[in-house]
Amino acid sequence: MPGVSPGSRVRVLLVDDHALLRAGVRAEIAGAVDVVGEAGTVAEAVALIAAERPEVVLLDVHMPDGGGLAVLRGVAAQEPPVRFLALSVSDAAEDVIALIRAGARGYVTKAISGPDLVAAIRRVADGDAVFSPRLAGFVLDAFKDGDDGPPPAPATAAPATDLDAGAVTDDQDIDRLTPREREVLRFIARGYMYKEVALRLGISAKTVETHVSAVLRKLQLSSRHELTRWANERQLLDE
Amino acid sequence: MSTPPPTAPPRPRLRRYTATGEVYGVCAGLGVRLGIDPALLRIAFVVAATTGGLGFLLYGLAVIFVPRAPGQPEVPPDRDWRKLLGLVLLATAGLTLLGRLGVWWGEAMTWPVLLAGTGLAVLYGPGSPASGGLRDRLRGGVREGLRGSRLDRLRGRRDDEDEVPGEGTGRALIGGLLVLAAGLAFLQATGRLAATGRALGGILVVLVVLALVLGPWVVRLLRTLTAERRERIRSQERAEMAAHLHDSVLQTLTLIQRRADDPATVSTLARKQERELRGWLTGERQDAPADTVAAALRTAAESIEDQFAVTIDLVTVGDRPLDDRLVAVIAAAREAMLNAARFAGDEPISVFLDVTPKDVEVFVRDRGPGFDLDTVPADRHGVRESIIGRMARHGGEATVQPGPGVGTEIALRMGCPA
Numbered sequence: 001m002p003g004v005s006p007g008s009r010v011r012v013l014l015v016d017d018h019a020l021l022r023a024g025v026r027a028e029i030a031g032a033v034d035v036v037g038e039a040g041t042v043a044e045a046v047a048l049i050a051a052e053r054p055e056v057v058l059l060d061v062h063m064p065d066g067g068g069l070a071v072l073r074g075v076a077a078q079e080p081p082v083r084f085l086a087l088s089v090s091d092a093a094e095d096v097i098a099l100i101r102a103g104a105r106g107y108v109t110k111a112i113s114g115p116d117l118v119a120a121i122r123r124v125a126d127g128d129a130v131f132s133p134r135l136a137g138f139v140l141d142a143f144k145d146g147d148d149g150p151p152p153a154p155a156t157a158a159p160a161t162d163l164d165a166g167a168v169t170d171d172q173d174i175d176r177l178t179p180r181e182r183e184v185l186r187f188i189a190r191g192y193m194y195k196e197v198a199l200r201l202g203i204s205a206k207t208v209e210t211h212v213s214a215v216l217r218k219l220q221l222s223s224r225h226e227l228t229r230w231a232n233e234r235q236l237l238d239e
Numbered sequence: 240m241s242t243p244p245p246t247a248p249p250r251p252r253l254r255r256y257t258a259t260g261e262v263y264g265v266c267a268g269l270g271v272r273l274g275i276d277p278a279l280l281r282i283a284f285v286v287a288a289t290t291g292g293l294g295f296l297l298y299g300l301a302v303i304f305v306p307r308a309p310g311q312p313e314v315p316p317d318r319d320w321r322k323l324l325g326l327v328l329l330a331t332a333g334l335t336l337l338g339r340l341g342v343w344w345g346e347a348m349t350w351p352v353l354l355a356g357t358g359l360a361v362l363y364g365p366g367s368p369a370s371g372g373l374r375d376r377l378r379g380g381v382r383e384g385l386r387g388s389r390l391d392r393l394r395g396r397r398d399d400e401d402e403v404p405g406e407g408t409g410r411a412l413i414g415g416l417l418v419l420a421a422g423l424a425f426l427q428a429t430g431r432l433a434a435t436g437r438a439l440g441g442i443l444v445v446l447v448v449l450a451l452v453l454g455p456w457v458v459r460l461l462r463t464l465t466a467e468r469r470e471r472i473r474s475q476e477r478a479e480m481a482a483h484l485h486d487s488v489l490q491t492l493t494l495i496q497r498r499a500d501d502p503a504t505v506s507t508l509a510r511k512q513e514r515e516l517r518g519w520l521t522g523e524r525q526d527a528p529a530d531t532v533a534a535a536l537r538t539a540a541e542s543i544e545d546q547f548a549v550t551i552d553l554v555t556v557g558d559r560p561l562d563d564r565l566v567a568v569i570a571a572a573r574e575a576m577l578n579a580a581r582f583a584g585d586e587p588i589s590v591f592l593d594v595t596p597k598d599v600e601v602f603v604r605d606r607g608p609g610f611d612l613d614t615v616p617a618d619r620h621g622v623r624e625s626i627i628g629r630m631a632r633h634g635g636e637a638t639v640q641p642g643p644g645v646g647t648e649i650a651l652r653m654g655c656p657a
Contacts, residue, residue, distance in 0.1 A: 111550070133589060137554035140593070144557065189554045190602040191589020196643040 013054035028114035046074040061088035106130025129216040136188040254308035262325035295332030358417025547580035550587040557594030574625040575603040582607030
């Protein structure tokens with residue numbers, strides 16, 4: 001049952017160890033989404049997710065007992081899927097990347113405005129990825145040294161159409177971004193909204209989302225050493 | 240050795256040069272005084288010492304009576320093995336001398352004394368574990384462990400400081416064995432080895448039993464001591480953190496409460512505090528001068544945030560050290576951010592820095608009402624001169640264009656020759 005029918009309110013669970021922050025976020029988004037619960041610890045979060053079956057979990061990166069990563073690991077795959085949106089004040093790239101690799105569909109900073117947060121929640125509920133400028137920067141950094149060589153380009157030399165956002169199938173392609181994906185990420189890092197990126201590149205907003213989702217998938221599947229290193233460091237520290 | 244200057248200056252007075260000398264700087268000093276290569280003098284001394292003992296006597300007297308040259312360290316800087324060799328030679332010489340003088344207790348003693356001397360020198364010589372080297376290294380290890388960020392430390396990430404420097408242990412072992420050998424040699428020489436052996440056997444058994452009984456307890460005690468020290472270091476960290484929170488954060492909170500009716504001031508204060516706290520927690524950017532592009536841009540963005548009560552969303556990819564051209568890029572970016580801050584209103588300003596091996600790009604985007612470069616009066620220098628002109632002068636380029644829909648985006652690009 002993918003997607004959320006327009007008009008229905010997204011069911012959201014807040015996970016953050018600071019009650020004050022939960023209250024603040026709740027006040028900001030309660031008018032537009034359905035906040036079904038709040039959890040302050042990893043155990044509480046895992047239990048509540050199982051009980052409430054929210055569509056989107058707003059997940060704090062840093063919490064005692066392992067943080068958002070522990071919640072992601074604690075929740076077994078469910079149907080319909082629970083989607084996670086990481087929300088953090090953390091600037092540490094490795095923390096954020098680790099969470100994305102563990103399955104979160106996006107990352108926004110806690111400084112995000114209420115309406116933007118609601119938009120991000122809806123997008124995640126629809127199965128899309130949410131890249132803040134900062135996350136785009138992290139990803140560009142992480143995939144950096146792959147692109148100094150000759151661009152593996154012929155596919156994107158053609159005029160941009162909605163077709164050029166093909167699914168990631170090839171194993172080698174997982175470790176590098178296509179020029180188009182890089183372009184999209186650079187626009188996001190520059191502070192462009194998806195529809196603004198679409199306007200600039202002359203493609204549809206849906207295509208932008210497809211590109212971003214492809215990047216997210218690469219991020220989760222790639223075995224590039226930077227990513228692996230980050231993930232391993234986190235795991236070692238968490239065990 | 241350096242040749243003396245041709246216009247023979249008055250010969251320097253005889254002084255010991257411990258810094259350049261091998262043992263106590265006597266030969267080095269003599270070399271300077273006489274204008275001879277000290278190596279020759281050293282050989283002469285060694286020969287004199289080993290043949291008649293005279294060299295030893297003279298050297299000892301020189302060490303005692305010849306003052307150190309000014310600015311020379313009291314003890315020669317670490318030259319462990321050479322100094323050791325010197326000491327061994329001196330010991331040999333001394334023994335030979337004593338033998339010549341008739342104050343002698345028999346050839347049998349030479350080896351034990353030599354061995355013991357060498358062993359003790361290894362054990363207590365400069366840089367050895369017992370002379371503080373181990374302590375220094377341990378302290379170094381702790382300091383190393385403390386080097387992570389404060390957050391790491393508080394989370395206890397650096398618990399595995401290695402505290403068993405192998406070199407120190409090796410030295411102790413060698414020294415100990417030498418001294419032991421000396422003891423055995425002495426016993427053998429005096430013909431009491433067998434008897435002592437039996438007695439020692441008894442003692443050894445007792446010692447082994449004691450070690451078995453007390454060993455675990457001692458090990459546990461040592462572990463506890465280490466743990467306690469770590470805990471002490473961590474609690475010091477906590478105290479420091481508490482002090483910091485008190486000094487800066489609580490005061491800022493007080494200020495914020497007092498100025499609650501002035502949103503601009505409140506957000507400026509909060510932002511400033513957040514930045515400071517963040518920098519402090521991660522242990523980065525503690526008032527270090529910005530010497531890379533990313534750091535310099537961050538500093539510039541922060542000062543504009545404070546000045547204009549705006550939010551600047553800075554994203555950086557890559558980094559490189561500043562040079563003249565990049566300083567110009569930062570200056571232009573600063574102007575661009577200033578410009579954006581004037582027009583941005585409440586919306587955050589997005590700044591993106593992309594550093595690749597080929598070039599450096601900065602994008603400054605605001606979501607304000609936007610402005611048209613052509614309608615800006617010619618006497619306003621901000622954009623035209625400080626941004627576009629500056630970039631052009633340094634071989635880069637700048638473009639100003641309306642953002643998609645709203646706002647303005649200023650793009651700066653500077654090529655970087657490899």
